[in-house]
Amino acid sequence: xxxxxxxxxxxxxxxxxxxxxxxxxxxxxxxxxxxxxxxxxxxxxxxxxxxxxxxxxxxxxxxxxxxxxxxxxxxxxxxxxxxxxxxxxxxxxxxxxxxxxxxxxxxxxxxxxxxxxxxxxxxxxxxxxxxxxxxxxxxxxxxxxxxxxxxxxxxxxxxxxxxxxxxxxxxxxxxxxxxxxxxxx
Amino acid sequence: xxxxxxxxxxxxxxxxxxxxxxxxxxxxxxxxxxxxxxxxxxxxxxxxxxxxxxxxxxxxxxxxxxxxxxxxxxxxxxxxxxxxxxxxxxxxxxxxxxxxxxxxxxxxxxxxxxxxxxxxxxxxxxxxxxxxxxxxxxxxxxxxxxxxxxxxxxxxxxxxxxxxxxxxxxxxxxxxxxxxxxxxxxxxxxxxxxxxxxxxxxxxxxxxxxxxxxxxxxxxxxxxxxxxxxxxxxxxxxxxxxxxxxxxxxxxxxxxxxxxxxxxxxxxxxxxxxxxxxxxxxxxxxxxxxxxxxxxxxxxxxxxxxxxxxxxxxxxxxxxxxxxxxxxxxxxxxxxxxxxxxxxxxxxxxxxxxxxxxxxxxxxxxxxxxxxxxxxxxxxxxxxxxxxxxxxxxxxxxxxxxxxxxxxxxxxxxxxxxxxxxxxxxxxxxxxxxxx
Numbered sequence: 001x002x003x004x005x006x007x008x009x010x011x012x013x014x015x016x017x018x019x020x021x022x023x024x025x026x027x028x029x030x031x032x033x034x035x036x037x038x039x040x041x042x043x044x045x046x047x048x049x050x051x052x053x054x055x056x057x058x059x060x061x062x063x064x065x066x067x068x069x070x071x072x073x074x075x076x077x078x079x080x081x082x083x084x085x086x087x088x089x090x091x092x093x094x095x096x097x098x099x100x101x102x103x104x105x106x107x108x109x110x111x112x113x114x115x116x117x118x119x120x121x122x123x124x125x126x127x128x129x130x131x132x133x134x135x136x137x138x139x140x141x142x143x144x145x146x147x148x149x150x151x152x153x154x155x156x157x158x159x160x161x162x163x164x165x166x167x168x169x170x171x172x173x174x175x176x177x178x179x180x181x182x183x184x185x
Numbered sequence: 186x187x188x189x190x191x192x193x194x195x196x197x198x199x200x201x202x203x204x205x206x207x208x209x210x211x212x213x214x215x216x217x218x219x220x221x222x223x224x225x226x227x228x229x230x231x232x233x234x235x236x237x238x239x240x241x242x243x244x245x246x247x248x249x250x251x252x253x254x255x256x257x258x259x260x261x262x263x264x265x266x267x268x269x270x271x272x273x274x275x276x277x278x279x280x281x282x283x284x285x286x287x288x289x290x291x292x293x294x295x296x297x298x299x300x301x302x303x304x305x306x307x308x309x310x311x312x313x314x315x316x317x318x319x320x321x322x323x324x325x326x327x328x329x330x331x332x333x334x335x336x337x338x339x340x341x342x343x344x345x346x347x348x349x350x351x352x353x354x355x356x357x358x359x360x361x362x363x364x365x366x367x368x369x370x371x372x373x374x375x376x377x378x379x380x381x382x383x384x385x386x387x388x389x390x391x392x393x394x395x396x397x398x399x400x401x402x403x404x405x406x407x408x409x410x411x412x413x414x415x416x417x418x419x420x421x422x423x424x425x426x427x428x429x430x431x432x433x434x435x436x437x438x439x440x441x442x443x444x445x446x447x448x449x450x451x452x453x454x455x456x457x458x459x460x461x462x463x464x465x466x467x468x469x470x471x472x473x474x475x476x477x478x479x480x481x482x483x484x485x486x487x488x489x490x491x492x493x494x495x496x497x498x499x500x501x502x503x504x505x506x507x508x509x510x511x512x513x514x515x516x517x518x519x520x521x522x523x524x525x526x527x528x529x530x531x532x533x534x535x536x537x538x539x540x541x542x543x544x545x546x547x548x549x550x551x552x553x554x555x556x557x558x559x560x561x562x563x564x565x566x567x568x569x570x571x572x573x574x575x576x577x578x579x580x581x582x583x584x585x586x587x588x589x590x591x592x593x594x595x596x597x598x599x600x601x602x603x604x605x606x607x608x609x610x611x612x613x614x615x616x617x618x619x620x621x
Contacts, residue, residue, distance in 0.1 A: 008340065015341055032369075037359065041352055048344035055340065121203065124251055127344030128244065131351060132207055135240040138355070139218050 003072055012053045012080060019045040020087030023103070027095035036150035039099055040137050042091075043107035043149075046084035048127035050077060051114025054173045055123030070174040077173055081111055081166070101154040109149060109162030110134070115169030187270075191278050200248040201286030204241070208290035211240045216298075222523050223301035224482045226309040230382075233298055234315050237291045238379040242322055242354060245287035246330030247347030252283045253334030254342065272409045276335070277402070284327035291319060308463065308479035314387035315379070321394035322379045326350050328401035335405060354378060365442070373437035373450075377430070385436040393429025396422050471499065472530075473509045480515055480525050487513070487525035494527055494563050497599065498534055501607045508534075512545065528565040531556045540613035546578030550587070551615035553580035557588025558599075587620045594621060 118126030148158035215236035399422030435450035512529025569585035
């Protein structure tokens, strides 16, 4: 319980819910919203929320914990990821937009980027990588291999990229105690 | 002096500093992707609007939100409250020290682009209003991010401020409406985005962002202590925002279908500005190429290309001396680089004006075959092998084959055929069966 509270899981769940509602609102309100644009922008909020919750306020103290925390960290982040994806998928389903898998894919990829960025720059800055990648993707041709977040319908390559990033991100967040030094600056 | 020292300390220990390399990398990437042409002010001005702010604005909003919560994170708020420096002063210094990094990144990109363009461009100059707007927009994003971070000191504030700023910019720049004829056009909201620029709305855009900055600062100031002066400042700032929005709305031209005219938001007719084309610049000897003065840096090469294009026809009846090439174009591509394109000159060489179709298109197969040969000679785009609609002036497969056969002939045979058939070719009297 302390583990979850220390990572602000309550507010994180609320923000994931807000992100799902926002996605639903955007999809319903704007009929002409281009699908690729929606696939790039709407999973950004849940991804950065999950990214910043990876930070632990205990830092090095967690190294001496009696329980295997890497497993907890992975389960916790994967759980948030599943909830975030389910909310986005529900939003797309209710709005009747064929973006269910695209939302889930992009969310997994962005979250992986956020966790990797958090591992390097500190988890308070975890949002920078997905935000930058989303900004770059907007100007990429959809056929580019780098434009996996905007490729609709979801195909093998974009799914592969997202899953690899997601797996690497989870691995990075699980392996190490999040650094507090640079991000508290 | 104290302020400057504090500013220097805050700037050195600031999250904004981390953003500079990210913003610069993004700008460098954008300039490459969007095919920046550093010899053209039009390209430089447009890409300066599009290559920094889309990332720098949301990123600085997030960084400012993060920095605003720093004192509370470190539990030194109470301690700092006992210092003689006014709290507003302290916050303003921290906000400036954060935002300055986004401005530094923007000015570095602008300086680099201007330094590349200024010595080489031959026409027009830098647009300064979009720069004012971009700087005002960066300040506004920083101020609102800071306000959010101060008001809601949570680890979620920074990322959410960044994402919200990103989505709002995206929404503004992509704001479209469907017209009665089914086409989509930008709404007046799109004019609020930094990436959009027209001289009519530029000052209003800048006022809007300056007002937003003022609102955030005044609100922050009011949160620290409530008094009439701060309230008045907030009122002035809100008025600026409203004036900016109304100004942009009103200055955006729209089409009045009932009266067939362009009007502003108040219904006043916008008079069409008279376009005065600048005096073209020309170059060449036997073949003259004239272009808009902004394309002068590529004129020498274009004249050489045109000379080479016309070379096999020199001396034939109907070829005047000098030949002035028409249909000159401009192209920039990842593979070809930037150049003045003389491919269109072929049309006037192989076909009399009277034989050309709509928009000067060549419709005769024999003429198209010879044009394919001539374009192949200079490495131009023949449009052969592309799936294009027939009848649009593009060569048919048979004409492409005939052109390739002609290209394979010895030069003496080509010249002999041209000497005997060139006049008929131009008159549109030949068919593919007449080609060797």
